[in-house]
Amino acid sequence: MSFVNFSFPQNFAPSARYKLDFFTSENQFYLCDSAFAAETGDTSFWSYRAYNDRLAIADDIVGISTESFGHIKAELDVLDAPSREKDFKIYDHVVEGGLKLSSGIMMILNHPDFKIELKAIVTPGRYRIRIYSYDLKNINTQEDEGPDHYKIEIWTSTDMKRKVLKQFESE
Template sequence: MKRQKKQRSVLLVFLLVLPAVFAFSMRPSGKYNLDFFTTHNQFYLCDSAFTGTTGDTTFWNSDAQNARLGTTEDIIGIKIASYGHVRAELNVLNLADTEKDFSKYDHVVEGSVKLSSGIMEILNFPDTKIILKAIVTPARYRVRIYSYAVKNVNPDEDEGTDHYKITLWPAEGKERTVLKAYKAD
């Protein structure tokens, strides 16, 4: 009887510890739907302990404006078409985004962000309200932003038809790269 209790105890401990071991060894992934308000046609994806600044002239310089992506080491700024309403889908991937057909998107850009704390945040602007907080494996991430339905948006209006798909995955590389440039008519 004592032996059976001991075996049950060992089995119970094993069953309780095993999921934690697997969770630790696997990178978190997930899909998040975002629907929130911001201002000034921008919002941010960053590390929860970010030290970068978005207020200097290099963050939103003309290259960043044209690319629709401002970058520092641990915070990126995403430029949107409408003044305030953000509708987006965020996908944290374990492997690189393999989508190559950009025909249905108006603009596609990639950048990089270091999420060293293991907590990624989405912030609105200018009050940096936390819209989303998600656990990620501490690493450098490649971030790709797909913009669509931006053509007929009035940038001074809160509401627009614009939507965004954001993917990020662990990867090195710091350069901002425009994969498809939006050309306003």
């Protein structure tokens, strides 16, 4: 587990990059507020749309769908401003959603035991999250590890709606 503790002036949006390399299960992991109250086992969380969009959303937690069953390689960037990346050619899937981080502590959790893989202090508020997924096509579903990789960007925003910017089409 990584724990990053900074002291930020009020209304300061920190910039940081975190490398993630951990094990999860059942093709998913979570990004959430440390005091999240949403129920991830509810069928409205992992709905048909959430599976198709590869992102489940509740007020204070999002579920990120992965191709690999176990080993996850990712990076998470906390940005000072909205992402400017608009060319999605190198990615297989790109999706955005919103997340409320009321406690000011953001966490990455594995599944199903919710082990904390990252804990970082952020300015409390509402955030926009964009997940870029790539190398999704060559996954052997019988193995825990694959070439898939995930880039996650987060910045302050009041836009909480899920939006697919590029849809992955499995063969």
